[in-house]
Amino acid sequence: MAATADDPGPSRAGTGTAQGDPAPRRRGRRPGGADTRAQLLAAARVEFAERGYDGATVRVIAERAGVDPAMVNHWFGGKESLFTAVLDLPVDPGAVLADVVPGDPERLAERIIGRLLEVWDATGGAPLAAVLQSVAAHDAAARMLREFVSRVLVAKVVSAVAPDQRELRAGLCGSQVLGLAVVRYVLKVEPLASADHATVIGAVAPNLQRYLTGPLP
Amino acid sequence: MAATADDPGPSRAGTGTAQGDPAPRRRGRRPGGADTRAQLLAAARVEFAERGYDGATVRVIAERAGVDPAMVNHWFGGKESLFTAVLDLPVDPGAVLADVVPGDPERLAERIIGRLLEVWDATGGAPLAAVLQSVAAHDAAARMLREFVSRVLVAKVVSAVAPDQRELRAGLCGSQVLGLAVVRYVLKVEPLASADHATVIGAVAPNLQRYLTGPLP
DNA sequence: GTCTATACAACGATAGAC
DNA sequence: GTCTATCGTTGTATAGAC
Known part of the structure; x- marks a missing residue:
């Protein structure tokens, strides 16, 4: 359940806000094992439960899962379908x-x-x-x-x-x-x-x- | 919680309107009332669950509870109300x-x-x-x-x-x-x-x- | 090489602050 | 009214698996 951002650490030269530098992620396909879909589902369960459908945002869910918001679209087709998947x-x-x-x-x-x-x-x-x-x-x-x-x-x-x-x-x-x-x-x-x-x-x-x-x- | 027959407790203060209800006047010896009632409830739960509403009979429920079938009427007002009490x-x-x-x-x-x-x-x-x-x-x-x-x-x-x-x-x-x-x-x-x-x-x-x-x- | 999972940037819409 | 922040979404380039 714990959506641990996979935190690759280094690189990511300061594009824009030099503050915080929250998640320097590599582009491209992840090395094997990282199940983005499952992590999104887990993160979405928590967020939807805590904040409701409207209160939960795709961006926060993705952040919690440690991936890009666009992944929601890629894997589920959108917020609605993600919710459908969460409720099974x-x-x-x-x-x-x-x-x-x-x-x-x-x-x-x-x-x-x-x-x-x-x-x-x-x-x-x-x-x-x-x-x-x-x-x-x-x-x-x-x-x-x-x-x-x-x-x-x-x-x-x-x-x-x-x-x-x-x-x-x-x-x-x-x-x-x-x-x-x-x-x-x-x-x-x-x-x-x-x-x-x-x-x-x-x-x-x-x-x-x-x-x-x-x-x- | 459940709507049950009036509890013929010790101090039933009579409301003026005399209801046609077979209100048990507490005369004579006081039965182990709550006990009978609870036993009937327990028996009814089992019977209703096993045989459904139609399949369960007041007779068998009372027998299982070790009391007279009339007690169902006394405590609950009938099979229907007994069922209501069971479902809470x-x-x-x-x-x-x-x-x-x-x-x-x-x-x-x-x-x-x-x-x-x-x-x-x-x-x-x-x-x-x-x-x-x-x-x-x-x-x-x-x-x-x-x-x-x-x-x-x-x-x-x-x-x-x-x-x-x-x-x-x-x-x-x-x-x-x-x-x-x-x-x-x-x-x-x-x-x-x-x-x-x-x-x-x-x-x-x-x-x-x-x-x-x-x-x- | 192909295929696909991924990140980034940007768009239109919308709601709230000023 | 305008401005701004944020939302969900889309397009596109790229890195890694095959």
Whole structure:
């Protein structure tokens, strides 16, 4: 866990700030053994837990891991996906949602539910239960997921279609989606747990659509 | 924490309203009360976990505890409330829902959400998180809650108003209610977490109402 | 030689200080 | 308003593994 910067020591002529001289790292591929990816993951776990999703910065995480911030992009594709990897989510919600948003806004809910059902049916309930468990157990996990859900959902989905009250709508959408996941995959309440996708979509999508674009008081 | 039958303790100061409750008048010899109650709880935990809500019987639970089956009624008010106590639920869902059902069926959802908000706001998110945690962690807990939710919800709420597909409707209602609980009290997503009751009711009740009495595909 | 992990620099966006 | 600091991200050159 201890993200020990590998501290190669010498060289690095004073480019710019002669102060501190924090991490003179060589360029190029590191000598074998240094697992940058794992170090980034470990550093990200600590930072996300301590400061939340928004509070943690890619730069600090990279510094803690002793590597360049660009490594986050290289290994994970960005802050969002790094977070997904930290929480060990089965899929990257941002990516999934992003490619489901384009299209008729009045049918967005159908596409969202349909896609989520595909993903969840493929991975089963285990990852969902794991996430739920850690969220219920650790306040830090709840905070991380809260900020992440708010940010990603609002930015990538709700803002694309919702006329107003975007944060509230995002929370409501989250409640319906999360509740469906719990009841179908963790609690396994029948007949909802075994219903085919068309049935679930027909039942849930209209309600989700109201949260997205319908009238709110 | 859990809503249990009134503790027929030594100094039960009578509130004026005489309840139809089978309030045990403490006459005669005082049993090793707390002991019986605890033994029943322990026995019920085992039985519910092993056989589920439906599979476990009051008779067997009482036998395992070494007491008369009537003690379940005495100490907990019935199988349902015993189960509630075992899960350490903040309230007895059966009781709460039962007294909210009478009235305009088309406004049932408003009454349900309103009442749940009162209860949850009073107890805070801790009990909810505890239930979620055990449900996510232990398959037995998930099974118990599943059967309980199906049975009680279908029997006491959905059957009272829903025209068809009662089990499916019950599952859908469960998903919305549970999701709301998670997002508002465990994840604490704003502004939903701090929204006043009227706002939440206005936002969620119409969706819940559709699950209860609206058209399903 | 190729391939890839790496560091550095710089860009557009955004939030806060002045 | 402008200025500044900082964020996440991208482009590119380079060093080491193969």
